[in-house]
Amino acid sequence: MARDNATEWLAAPRIGRILALLGLLSLPHMLQMPPWASAAVLLIGAWRLWIARRGLRLPPLLLRLLLAGALATALALHYGSFNGLEAGMALLVAMTAMKALETRSRRDCRLLIYLGFLLLLGQVLRSQDMPWLVWMLLGVVLNLAVLIDLQHPQALLPMRGNLRRAGLLALKAIPLALVFFVLFPRIPGPLWGLPQEGSGRTGLSDSMEPGNVSQLAQSDAVAFRVRFDGPAPPNRELYWRGPVLSRFDGIRWDPLPDEGGLPVPALQTSGPLIDYEIQLEAHGRKYLLALDMPLAPLPAQTYLNADYVLKSRQPVMDARLLPLRASTRWELAADAPRWQLGNYRRMPSGINPQTQALAATWAAESADSEAFVDRVLRHFRQQPYRYTLEPPRLTGRHRIDQFLFETRAGFCEHYAAAFVVLMRFVGLPARVVTGYQGSEPNGDYHIVRQSDAHAWAEVWIEGRGWMRVDPTAAIAPERIEYGLGAALGDSALLPGLARGYERRRDLAARLLLQWDRLDAAWNRTVLAFGPSLQRDFLRRFGVNELRDMLYALVAAIALVGLLLAAQVTWAHRRKPEADPLRAIRERLLRRAGIELPPAQRGPRQIEAALREAGLWDADSERLLAHYTRLRYARREPADPELLRGLRRALRAWPARRRPPRAPGG
Amino acid sequence: MDSTHDRARRALDAAGEIILGKPVPLRLAFAALLARGHLLIEDVPGVGKTTLAQTLARLCGLDYGRVQFTSDLLPADIVGLSIYDRNAGAFRWQPGPVFTQVLLADELNRASPKTQSALLEAMEERAVTADGDTRPLPEPFFVIATQNPLDQVGTFALPESQLDRFLLRVSMGYPEARDEQALLAGEDRRAVLARLQPLLDAPQLEAMQQACAAVLTSPALVSYIHALLAASREHADIRLGLSPRAGLAIRAAAQAWAWLDDREHVLPEDVQAVFVACAAHRLQPRQAHHESHGGEHLARVLLSTVAVP
Structure with a gap:
């Protein structure tokens, strides 16, 4: 059977370690890859191990090229292109496997380890959540341990020792990492700037159909966290304004385009100002959330649109920290000219005739607009309407009719939609506002979950401007006062953390809340440490300009370097004291400029090396014999007196050894 | 004479x-x-x-x-x-x-x-x-x-x-x-x-046997032999490390080797000269591949890893 000498060094246990490491580091990527690709990668790894086990030859170049080409092509076809994180990582994993298939030398092995570091880095692009920090540290230590293993020419070193050394190395790197983290100048953008595919994110969508808010409400994922500067307003005032939906096609509600050119309406506020900070989870869209109503100053890179929705200029792809100001007593667009309100009165014609008739009846009974609004709310309150996460499905053209007159059961979006339709039928401008309502205190901040998602309505009334009307408050006032758990009781659809406070006593829920605090701290201090936070932080230490920042960075690196150098010198200075003769031998070798492996520093071997270096003469022979006598021809360790003699001889030794001078020079 | x-x-x-x-x-x-x-x-x-x-x-x-x-x-x-x-x-x-x-x-x-x-x-x-x-x-x-x-x-x-x-x-x-x-x-x-x-x-x-047994093994040399034994017991590829008897064998063989060189003390090189012959048949590789040269290869690996004191 064909055996390959070059692979003998890389016997099965050694390549096995490397393959196991790479397999572990690829795992998070392989879970995201198409199953056939993960299977191919695992097969290639197994093949490489089998080759090592049997001492076979590596597959020929042509076969490897074909295989690599086939894998790359298949991945390109699957992903469409290699742009984007998932496609890029899949290619990296596949090509790492191919590299293993041609790995035979120590250099190849090192390259594989470096690829292992890249695989780790790839995971950071995908998620920077705190648990992955642990994964990263673990991966770095494992990578280093195998890298240390490769340094030995022949033997496999015990893994425990490798891990200890690698752990120490990683520990020593932490100060440098901290220096870079704090001082390396940040560019605006996320910590890891890579556009991500917006899939898999939960959050409010930009449009609304009956059913999608109630679906969102079944998730207890964190939507955002809030930290109030002062006392938190009561729950019923916490309306977190998200997308405003004004366009209605009979089923769907959509926002007006921002490019419509309508001016941002005037806002008057009274009452106290509320300063707070939102720590928003990534949701992949452009809208932000703000307490009704947001006030200047707005955070950088954000604006208010004509519907008074706070928006970001870029999609929110990473957790973001937004310092905001709000007032909960407000008057919006009180003096808006009627031509600006046309969009909020538009209705598709010919649908929901029963509703239209009902609105007309009530309008005839009502003295003014406000009386009409009250009439509608009274209807919701007095008639047997139900508030539920599982409303019956609405079908057909006349869905509002069906809801108001037949099913009479719905979630907030049903009530908000029905309310707005009723308003519009009598010519009152109205719109649906989606967002979140309420919050849950946890330590010094509040959590707003997806289960707090909510929809309400705004209606424009002559002389008063836009008024918030929440029909849900008429049907299920507990929802607004105490949250979804209080309103729905023990609905099976309600996620554990969204239930009422009294259900929070159990340990699991409390642990999860504790974890949320850690997560919040991680997001606030580490992930959100962008240009502005960095500037604020460094200003406290008198570092104001980019130039100062760079100086500080260089100085800190130099300081850390000096400390490490000091540590290394200190560690190396201590050892020889225990064995003075070894120190003398090492000095002899240094002076002679001879490099010998530690396992070959016996006197005969030193003699041979001295001969080879052309340094063998009567002096060096005497010196070496002196050393050998003290080292190997005595039953007791040499005493200080004898050692002094040898040291003296050693000091004298190289002094006589000058480079031959040119005659007459 | x-x-x-x-x-x-x-x-x-x-x-x-x-x-x-x-x-x-x-x-x-x-x-x-x-x-x-x-x-x-x-x-x-x-x-x-x-x-x-x-x-x-x-x-x-x-x-x-x-x-x-x-x-x-x-x-x-x-x-x-x-x-x-x-x-x-x-x-x-x-x-x-x-x-x-x-x-x-x-x-x-x-x-x-x-x-x-x-x-x-x-x-x-x-x-x-x-x-x-x-x-x-x-x-x-x-x-x-x-x-x-x-x-x-x-x-x-x-x-x-x-x-x-x-x-x-x-x-x-x-x-x-x-x-x-x-x-x-x-x-x-x-x-x-x-x-x-x-x-x-x-x-x-x-x-002659008595003269060989009298060849001096210095503390440094003893520690070298011990380091070799210890390394054999810690090595990942070795199923069973060298026994104390193996250590005595290495010492005795190195003494004889040094005596044949007409020296009255043992040098690390003497140990290295006899080590493979002393240790190879006593070392059992953990994995059975390369059976014929397993012990010899391992002994050489040990020699190349253990520093001379």
């Missing part, structure tokens, strides 16, 4: 005339004799294992016995047995071939484990116990066992505990082209052997 050392050198040179081109195995074999240890020669048939044993026995002026091990050999065939003497009306002890000074145990691994262990027991005790009597073996007592590589058919591998009783294991290997041609062109080795005059005798050998 010749020093004992010069005599030893001359004996070694004379042996080199017969065993062509194998100075290192020859010197290791002689060192084993000087260190009062037993020698295991592992090699394919026909490379001169028997000649080596006979040469050593003759040069040292020692009695020489030989047992060809086969699978049907019984323990009594080696150690001897009591025979009922009808005339005397009593049992008479009939000593086996083990009662000699140099015993060549040829193809030891062809015998059954029971027979192997009878010999190995005698080697360890330097005495034979049978019928309740303990009979000491002659002094000096030196076993040269040969065995075929383990992958040959019809062999019983010696267990580790018994391999441990051999001080050294050497391989002869095929001769170099030049030496093999000299061998083919020259006289029959057996005839040369028959003419060979003893250069030593038992008392002289005894004196």
Whole structure:
């Protein structure tokens, strides 16, 4: 059977370690890859191990090229292109496997380890959540341990020792990492700037159909966290304004385009100002959330649109920290000219005739607009309407009719939609506002979950401007006062953390809340440490300009370097004291400029090396014999007196050894 | 007057005339004799294992016995047995071939484990116990066992505990082209052997053995040997590390090696010279691949990892 000498060094246990490491580091990527690709990668790894086990030859170049080409092509076809994180990582994993298939030398092995570091880095692009920090540290230590293993020419070193050394190395790197983290100048953008595919994110969508808010409400994922500067307003005032939906096609509600050119309406506020900070989870869209109503100053890179929705200029792809100001007593667009309100009165014609008739009846009974609004709310309150996460499905053209007159059961979006339709039928401008309502205190901040998602309505009334009307408050006032758990009781659809406070006593829920605090701290201090936070932080230490920042960075690196150098010198200075003769031998070798492996520093071997270096003469022979006598021809360790003699001889030794001078020079 | 050392050198040179081109195995074999240890020669048939044993026995002026091990050999065939003497009306002890000074145990691994262990027991005790009597073996007592590589058919591998009783294991290997041609062109080795005059005798050998045991091992050297042992026990690829007995063997062999160099102290290089021969047969690789060279390879790896103090 064909055996390959070059692979003998890389016997099965050694390549096995490397393959196991790479397999572990690829795992998070392989879970995201198409199953056939993960299977191919695992097969290639197994093949490489089998080759090592049997001492076979590596597959020929042509076969490897074909295989690599086939894998790359298949991945390109699957992903469409290699742009984007998932496609890029899949290619990296596949090509790492191919590299293993041609790995035979120590250099190849090192390259594989470096690829292992890249695989780790790839995971950071995908998620920077705190648990992955642990994964990263673990991966770095494992990578280093195998890298240390490769340094030995022949033997496999015990893994425990490798891990200890690698752990120490990683520990020593932490100060440098901290220096870079704090001082390396940040560019605006996320910590890891890579556009991500917006899939898999939960959050409010930009449009609304009956059913999608109630679906969102079944998730207890964190939507955002809030930290109030002062006392938190009561729950019923916490309306977190998200997308405003004004366009209605009979089923769907959509926002007006921002490019419509309508001016941002005037806002008057009274009452106290509320300063707070939102720590928003990534949701992949452009809208932000703000307490009704947001006030200047707005955070950088954000604006208010004509519907008074706070928006970001870029999609929110990473957790973001937004310092905001709000007032909960407000008057919006009180003096808006009627031509600006046309969009909020538009209705598709010919649908929901029963509703239209009902609105007309009530309008005839009502003295003014406000009386009409009250009439509608009274209807919701007095008639047997139900508030539920599982409303019956609405079908057909006349869905509002069906809801108001037949099913009479719905979630907030049903009530908000029905309310707005009723308003519009009598010519009152109205719109649906989606967002979140309420919050849950946890330590010094509040959590707003997806289960707090909510929809309400705004209606424009002559002389008063836009008024918030929440029909849900008429049907299920507990929802607004105490949250979804209080309103729905023990609905099976309600996620554990969204239930009422009294259900929070159990340990699991409390642990999860504790974890949320850690997560919040991680997001606030580490992930959100962008240009502005960095500037604020460094200003406290008198570092104001980019130039100062760079100086500080260089100085800190130099300081850390000096400390490490000091540590290394200190560690190396201590050892020889225990064995003075070894120190003398090492000095002899240094002076002679001879490099010998530690396992070959016996006197005969030193003699041979001295001969080879052309340094063998009567002096060096005497010196070496002196050393050998003290080292190997005595039953007791040499005493200080004898050692002094040898040291003296050693000091004298190289002094006589000058480079031959040119005659007459 | 010749020093004992010069005599030893001359004996070694004379042996080199017969065993062509194998100075290192020859010197290791002689060192084993000087260190009062037993020698295991592992090699394919026909490379001169028997000649080596006979040469050593003759040069040292020692009695020489030989047992060809086969699978049907019984323990009594080696150690001897009591025979009922009808005339005397009593049992008479009939000593086996083990009662000699140099015993060549040829193809030891062809015998059954029971027979192997009878010999190995005698080697360890330097005495034979049978019928309740303990009979000491002659002094000096030196076993040269040969065995075929383990992958040959019809062999019983010696267990580790018994391999441990051999001080050294050497391989002869095929001769170099030049030496093999000299061998083919020259006289029959057996005839040369028959003419060979003893250069030593038992008392002289005894004196040499005592001189070897007196060669100084410094604390640094002891720590070197210990580091090698410790490394063998920690190494990931080694199933079973070196025993304390192996450490003593390394020391004794290194002393003999140093003495043959006419030195009164052991150098790390002496340890390195004997280490592979001392350790290879005692090291069991964890994985069974590369079976034939596993121990030797591991021993070299240990030598290359452990720093000289």
